[in-house]
Amino acid sequence: MSFENTFCPSPWFHMRINNSGSYEYCRWQAKSGSTETRINFDHNIRSQSPLQYFRQVMSPIREAMLQGTPPSACSDCYVMEQHHKTSGRQRQLLKVGVQTSNFAKTMLSSPMLPDFKHSENSQGSTERTVSDWQIDLGNFCNSACVFCNPESSSRIATEFKRMGLIDQVPAANWCEDPESLARFVSDLTQCQSIRYLHFIGGETLITPGFVKILEAVIAAGLAQDITVGFTTNLTVWDDHVIDLLTQFHQVNLGMSVEALDPVNDYVRWPGVLSTTRELLDRWVAVAQAHNWMTQLRITPTCLTIHRLTTVYDYAWQHNLAVESCNFLTDPEFLRISVLPQSQRDIIRDQLQTWIDHHPVHSGSQVINTRDPHRAREQIVQDAASYVHLLTHVEDESHRLPDLVNYLKRLEASRGNSVLDYVPEYESFLRSAGL
Amino acid sequence: MNRFSDLLVSKPCITVDITVRPITHNGAPDLLVEVNQRVLFSGVLDQPATLTATELDLPEPLLIKLTMSNKNYSADLETAVVIESFKIDDFEFVPDHTHLFEYDNDHSNTQPTSYLGFNGVWSLSIPEPFYRWLHRATGQGWLID
Numbered sequence: 406m407s408f409e410n411t412f413c414p415s416p417w418f419h420m421r422i423n424n425s426g427s428y429e430y431c432r433w434q435a436k437s438g439s440t441e442t443r444i445n446f447d448h449n450i451r452s453q454s455p456l457q458y459f460r461q462v463m464s465p466i467r468e469a470m471l472q473g474t475p476p477s478a479c480s481d482c483y484v485m486e487q488h489h490k491t492s493g494r495q496r497q498l499l500k501v502g503v504q505t506s507n508f509a510k511t512m513l514s515s516p517m518l519p520d521f522k523h524s525e526n527s528q529g530s531t532e533r534t535v536s537d538w539q540i541d542l543g544n545f546c547n548s549a550c551v552f553c554n555p556e557s558s559s560r561i562a563t564e565f566k567r568m569g570l571i572d573q574v575p576a577a578n579w580c581e582d583p584e585s586l587a588r589f590v591s592d593l594t595q596c597q598s599i600r601y602l603h604f605i606g607g608e609t610l611i612t613p614g615f616v617k618i619l620e621a622v623i624a625a626g627l628a629q630d631i632t633v634g635f636t637t638n639l640t641v642w643d644d645h646v647i648d649l650l651t652q653f654h655q656v657n658l659g660m661s662v663e664a665l666d667p668v669n670d671y672v673r674w675p676g677v678l679s680t681t682r683e684l685l686d687r688w689v690a691v692a693q694a695h696n697w698m699t700q701l702r703i704t705p706t707c708l709t710i711h712r713l714t715t716v717y718d719y720a721w722q723h724n725l726a727v728e729s730c731n732f733l734t735d736p737e738f739l740r741i742s743v744l745p746q747s748q749r750d751i752i753r754d755q756l757q758t759w760i761d762h763h764p765v766h767s768g769s770q771v772i773n774t775r776d777p778h779r780a781r782e783q784i785v786q787d788a789a790s791y792v793h794l795l796t797h798v799e800d801e802s803h804r805l806p807d808l809v810n811y812l813k814r815l816e817a818s819r820g821n822s823v824l825d826y827v828p829e830y831e832s833f834l835r836s837a838g839l
Numbered sequence: 840m841n842r843f844s845d846l847l848v849s850k851p852c853i854t855v856d857i858t859v860r861p862i863t864h865n866g867a868p869d870l871l872v873e874v875n876q877r878v879l880f881s882g883v884l885d886q887p888a889t890l891t892a893t894e895l896d897l898p899e900p901l902l903i904k905l906t907m908s909n910k911n912y913s914a915d916l917e918t919a920v921v922i923e924s925f926k927i928d929d930f931e932f933v934p935d936h937t938h939l940f941e942y943d944n945d946h947s948n949t950q951p952t953s954y955l956g957f958n959g960v961w962s963l964s965i966p967e968p969f970y971r972w973l974h975r976a977t978g979q980g981w982l983i984d
Contacts, residue, residue, distance in 0.1 A: 408840045471843040500981050502974045510851050514968035516984035536983050773980040
């Protein structure tokens with residue numbers, strides 16, 4: 406691929422601390438394998454300062470970017486662009502004024518051009534500090550979504566251990582360790598260049614570290630210049646957090662939902678659709694009252710893609726963006742491509758019909774997916790990316806037995822049945838051993 | 840382009856295209872059109888014209904001025920210059936982005952417009968590289984610098 410199709414500026418202003426307290430260079434970076442742990446003892450809040458990681462350890466990544474040879478973990482973004490879905494790379498480019506549709510001219514006009522040149526001449530080093538943080542608060546969560554894993558949900562960790570799927574639950578979250586949290590907050594509040602803090606869990610609203618970091622940033626007098634982003638699973642409400650959030654420059658609110666249909670309860674177990682809907686309405690009202698940017702965050706899988714239009718309908722009605730981080734790849738048996746071709750064709754046609762009934766002004770690709778003025782365009786763009794995926798994705802229906810095997814084990818623990826939620830899947834699920 | 844160094848050796852330029860149409864009921868207007876002190880047109884505008892400035896350095900600031908002068912005001916008959924199109928690198932400013940222009944005229948009328956009905960200067964000042972400025976001016980979101 407050419408330089409303009411691979412280059413990403415993210416390593417010049419962004420990094421991530423994951424649930425284990427390990428550092429990663431990007432919120433969108435892919436794991437190289439489904440069993441790979443994200444624990445890295447060398448590059449961890451307990452052993453190294455974030456700034457040291459950003460400036461020194463990430464130098465080879467910046468150098469590789471400039472050489473046109475990005476790390477393999479960047480592959481998710483390239484796949485998204487292949488299916489006309491706005492990628493993390495495109496979003497990070499836009500934050501430095503670069504548009505993929507006019508790469509050379511916008512790149513040469515970027516305010517970050519001198520920083521790229523500096524790194525070009527110094528093996529990828531930079532004098533910059535982190536402006537855009539992804540902060541994974543840990544796996545403390547009251548949900549056990551079927552696509553989730555023990556590193557991201559304490560509830561599913563407990564369940565997996567009981568089921569014998571794992572030997573031990575993950576180590577304690579980094580932000581439960583007062584020393585680690587204090588170190589992180591100290592580094593964070595000394596950094597004057599912060600523009601964005603994005604938090605995910607677990608469930609952010611029940612994780613004590615979330616409030617502690619927000620309070621520390623407010624106490625340091627930095628809140629008025631910082632945008633906070635976070636995602637909630639629509640099971641809890643916290644007025645104190647809302648009070649804290651109103652002290653920040655801006656808030657990007659993400660609300661996780663897979664379908665406004667009972668299948669949401671099965672996938673986001675043990676959700677209750679009426680509660681999900683009630684809290685969704687409440688959050689949307691609060692967001693509107695405070696002019697927050699709002700998104701519905703989806704993780705479409707083979708179990709929910711056929712009900713995705715229920716989310717689009719709600720979003721269309723309320724002028725909200727709908728977005729997933731990427732196309733789900735892990736666990737492999739929950740990929741959309743696991744559905745039989747005939748089922749994928751039905752869903753593709755259903756999504757295309759939805760698009761045809763929701764005409765929008767067709768302008769340039771929406772890169773700033775939080776722009777409320779283009780929310781409806783963004784919804785249609787998202788739907789079109791799934792039509793493209795369903796049309797072109799390589800068939801993986803050979804994974805159906807793995808899916809059935811997994812669901813049977815989960816259902817034995819949970820006492821539910823997927824067929825109560827997706828009866829139209831009965832034929833091919835039975836054929837695969839359900 | 841395979842690597843960053845390839846980008847740096849490229850020297851892309853930008854182009855300004857302006858299409859103007861006179862209203863001549865009370866005589867044709869005098870018009871001066873300048874792009875960074877390069878004169879694209881100077882004289883009596885008695886028919887529509889498309890004026891182009893090419894090879895403008897991408898990173899350099901831009902100052903584009905259209906000056907109408909010597910209009911004799913009349914209650915019944917009009918003299919004016921209508922900006923039909925104003926493009927920088929194919930980005931069209933008329934009619935959606937006329938608020939980005941400054942209109943300094945002898946009637947102190949500062950309403951965004953592409954209709955120059957007064958003696959005065961209609962100008963666009965871009966103090967930084969065009970695409971960086973455009974990002975801010977059209978509300979594309981953050982610009983980390």
